[in-house]
Amino acid sequence: MEASAKSWLRAVTACLLGALGTFVAPPADADDQAKITQTITLLGNSAEEQADQEQVVAAVLQIRAGKIQQAIDGPLTDVVNRYEKRYGNRENVFSARGPALGLMYMSEAAAKRLPNATGNATDVGPAWSMAYWARGYGYSEMNRFRDAEAELKKALALSPRDAQYATELAYVYQMEGRFADSLELFKSVPEMLDTMEGWGDAEKKEFHCKSLRGQGYNLVELKRLDEAEAAYKACVAVIPGEPKSLAEIEYINGARAQGR
Template sequence: MKRLFAGAALLAAFTLAGCAPHAAVKPDSTITLSLDEAGKQVADADEQKVLDALKMIEAGKIQLAIDGPLTEVVSKYEAMYAGKPGKVFCARGLVDALAYAGMGAKAVNGNADVSVQVIGPAWAQAYWARGYAYSEMARYADARAELEKALVLSPMDSQYKSELAFTYQRSGDWEKMLALYQEAEGDAGISGATPEDAVRLKCVALRGQGYALVELHRLDEATGAYQGCLKLVPGEPKSLAELGYIQGLRAKAH
């Protein structure tokens, strides 16, 4: 299975057109997001830095991307929220923003009186992109540390969980890889800002599960995972190729 990377899936934070930019969900929860009038996500300056860093990574300037724009974005938010009470979450869209706002007050040491702020995705994306960059350099322990930071901010983000699962693929921890891809599948509908995004994220997670299940010699379950992706995306080439591989394994066993 090839590298599961979806840089184009980076989505901007948004504001509902015609609504106040700060929408109170409950007394201790505030969502701060931004949409254009058509309801499309618009990247802010920090998200653009992350996108620029991804281009640098793809051009082979990996360490420069980490040390430059990605660390710049991370340092900005770490300084901004250092020592402040309450909990901050990063959301890609309204669905995950509402989910975080609803769960947030209970997520801080069981104390329901803490404030919760849901902001756009740039901070978590910067951690994710640093994790992706470290994976590209085969520094998987460093990648995991960054991806786990991203998931603290966005605990229901399917893409981040799939990226973390990939690091366990590279170290051969198939059970951990499988568990994370299963979580990523479950979170696809929440962290996908559009139905198309949700389908793409779910298919990535199903393919990842299929890969892990093959390595665990659970071929019937692996077949089911790849077929699940094909139900979502008929003719999806990677799933078809992996199903062919499974058929070959079964033929060799007889």
């Protein structure tokens, strides 16, 4: 599978939320100040939050060891149930892997309610969306793609610009034969990479290239060989000599020679 647990673990441990506080989002116009109460809250890096994240990471290691159902039914569902009970009925709750991304989500949610509404937006830290992602990853490993899709959509609802969650869902769409849907989602991944806090250049290049390879695969399935070749060549431009892309370019050239 393109989305590897190993690279995910590096990214997760590098971008834990480290802020705890609140602030009031400014109104769009000074005349609205008396009408608006927009509170944005960041929660994260508490002992409880750290324990939740560690529980998810341990569960991913279980999945990699082949104990997939145990990880899903045990630690991952335990984390999910805890957050769903606490926050499941609230609006504008996010679970971002990084404070800047969380603030972006919450500020956008606040802006949508301006100028005449009141409300709250909360970032609960990354563990909740991570747990949904991990359950989706586990279901993908068992070829239960319908279940994987449901979990990954929940992860993206809590963190809509997470490049890894989007990449995993695009992969699931491929496995379901939804090549056009997968193509569009893979196209959205590169613009998400700058907001992935804690990811180094290597991780960003890896996921950029994955998104291009994913596009190439879908375009081949859609019989759009010229566009597919361009996507694979773009991956090679990101990571010179990338072997999977070079092999696919060779396959496309062979398909052309055979008139396919």
